[in-house]
Amino acid sequence: xxxxxxxxxxxxxxxxxxxxxxxxxxxxxxxxxxxxxxxxxxxxxxxxxxxxxxxxxxxxxxxxxxxxxxxxxxxxxxxxxxxxxxxxxxxxxxxxxxxxxxxxxxxxxxxxxxxxxxxxxxxxxxxxxxxxxxxxxxxxxxxxxxxxxxxxxxxxxxxxxxxxxxxxxxxxxxxxxxxxxxxxxxxxxxxxxxxxxxxxxx
Amino acid sequence: xxxxxxxxxxxxxxxxxxxxxxxxxxxxxxxxxxxxxxxxxxxxxxxxxxxxxxxxxxxxxxxxxxxxxxxxxxxxxxxxxxxxxxxxxxxxxxxxxxxxxxxxxxxxxxxxxxxxxxxxxxxxxxxxxxxxxxxxxxxxxxxxxxxxxxxxxxxxxxxxxxxxxxxxxxxxxxxxxxxxxxxxxxxxxxxxxxxxxxxxxx
DNA sequence: CCCGGCTTCTGACATTTGTCATGTACGTCG
DNA sequence: CGACGTACATGACAAATGTCAGAAGCCGGG
Numbered sequence: 001x002x003x004x005x006x007x008x009x010x011x012x013x014x015x016x017x018x019x020x021x022x023x024x025x026x027x028x029x030x031x032x033x034x035x036x037x038x039x040x041x042x043x044x045x046x047x048x049x050x051x052x053x054x055x056x057x058x059x060x061x062x063x064x065x066x067x068x069x070x071x072x073x074x075x076x077x078x079x080x081x082x083x084x085x086x087x088x089x090x091x092x093x094x095x096x097x098x099x100x101x102x103x104x105x106x107x108x109x110x111x112x113x114x115x116x117x118x119x120x121x122x123x124x125x126x127x128x129x130x131x132x133x134x135x136x137x138x139x140x141x142x143x144x145x146x147x148x149x150x151x152x153x154x155x156x157x158x159x160x161x162x163x164x165x166x167x168x169x170x171x172x173x174x175x176x177x178x179x180x181x182x183x184x185x186x187x188x189x190x191x192x193x194x195x196x197x198x199x200x201x202x
Numbered sequence: 203x204x205x206x207x208x209x210x211x212x213x214x215x216x217x218x219x220x221x222x223x224x225x226x227x228x229x230x231x232x233x234x235x236x237x238x239x240x241x242x243x244x245x246x247x248x249x250x251x252x253x254x255x256x257x258x259x260x261x262x263x264x265x266x267x268x269x270x271x272x273x274x275x276x277x278x279x280x281x282x283x284x285x286x287x288x289x290x291x292x293x294x295x296x297x298x299x300x301x302x303x304x305x306x307x308x309x310x311x312x313x314x315x316x317x318x319x320x321x322x323x324x325x326x327x328x329x330x331x332x333x334x335x336x337x338x339x340x341x342x343x344x345x346x347x348x349x350x351x352x353x354x355x356x357x358x359x360x361x362x363x364x365x366x367x368x369x370x371x372x373x374x375x376x377x378x379x380x381x382x383x384x385x386x387x388x389x390x391x392x393x394x395x396x397x398x399x400x401x402x403x404x
Numbered sequence: 405c406c407c408g409g410c411t412t413c414t415g416a417c418a419t420t421t422g423t424c425a426t427g428t429a430c431g432t433c434g
Numbered sequence: 435c436g437a438c439g440t441a442c443a444t445g446a447c448a449a450a451t452g453t454c455a456g457a458a459g460c461c462g463g464g
Contacts, residue, residue: 011286011307013314017219020311035308084213084286105213106237109222112215143410156392159451172412178452188420188452190358190392347441360420374442380422390422390450 037061056083089200239263258285291402
């Protein structure tokens with residue numbers, strides 16, 4: 001009884017190397033590979049794998065949104081995320097999307113294989129260090145609107161533009177930004193964006 | 203006559219997988235692995251490899267600074283950079299540091315092996331797409347001071363702080379920021395920072 | 405039902421910015 | 435030498451931003 005795996009990562013080098021390493025495991029077989037979010041979805045539909053191993057950052061659609069779609073379309077397919085830069089908020093979003101495994105790329109291949117089996121068995125696995133980060137970072141103190149406005153401010157747009165895009169008055173936008181900045185203990189909104197990014201709250 | 207390779211990448215998964223794939227090549231042997239910049243240097247000193255394959259982003263010291271040191275200490279050792287997010291400026295800095303190969307992680311393992319051989323033979327290899335990006339992005343239009351001030355502004359610090367850290371008057375800082383912003387065609391300095399980052403000019 | 409929190413707005417104010425004109429000093433290059 | 439570009443500064447003004455007070459509506463919990 002082999003365990004069928006889908007591998008999605010935009011870095012060809014990594015993906016190929018990973019596939020080779022997983023192929024060494026007796027009970028695992030990589031049935032499909034994908035380099036982008038949409039491609040991963042198409043491959044999953046075509047091959048119905050047991051476990052989908054997704055990179056967090058991919059062109060098209062990120063790992064979490066792929067996982068969400070997969071959860072709806074292929075309930076029998078377990079999903080897990082592998083990532084280089086694990087920000088706490090991503091972990092939260094991933095778990096909310098029904099992802100059962102979340103590991104950094106710093107783990108070894110044997111460990112990854114074990115985790116794939118764990119996930120397939122219906123259990124969950126979250127990297128202890130990432131979990132600790134997520135717990136210590138805690139929940140976002142920002143309200144929904146504050147987060148939304150901060151997101152619009154992320155690329156350095158002036159208040160007028162943010163107001164237009166968020167369909168709010170400029171005064172309201174400034175109030176939200178102001179409260180977000182004070183909640184995050186930042187110097188100004190740009191620093192606030194940076195902090196929220198680090199914590200994965202945007 | 204085997205070709206001795208040093209592999210440095212902070213992601214254990216990638217590094218191990220890569221080592222396994224390169225081991226399949228008859229003429230290549232991975233003599234050392236490292237997860238950080240300083241570790242890479244120590245390993246290089248201990249094993250004197252023919253080619254050092256360095257990740258651009260590593261804890262401690264990045265690939266380019268490792269390459270610079272290596273160039274001085276072990277002139278016989280060729281260096282090459284492998285990276286996920288290749289920004290044009292990095293390529294320039296890398297070439298200036300005497301790096302002979304610069305490839306994204308999207309290449310296949312066979313290709314990487316070929317490139318390692320190319321580099322060892324004394325030739326250079328730069329990924330065509332990255333090269334095109336670098337050429338189209340061109341040289342930084344910023345003067346040394348403009349770039350310096352922009353860098354201090356990178357984390358969203360207010361002008362007063364930048365002025366202090368750069369030992370300039372606030373007016374001067376604003377002038378530099380202003381000219382940088384107009385040179386980059388940005389809305390404001392924060393957008394300018396983003397653009398300069400993308401182009402690898404910071 | 406009333407209180408508190410979230411959302412939304414307005415208006416006013418201080419501070420921080422971006423921009424411009426203008427000036428000095430120091431190199432280099434013709 | 436004189437012109438030119440770069441580095442650095444000042445001062446002044448307009449625009450953007452940050453902060454505060456106040457006020458209205460909505461919703462959920464006690």
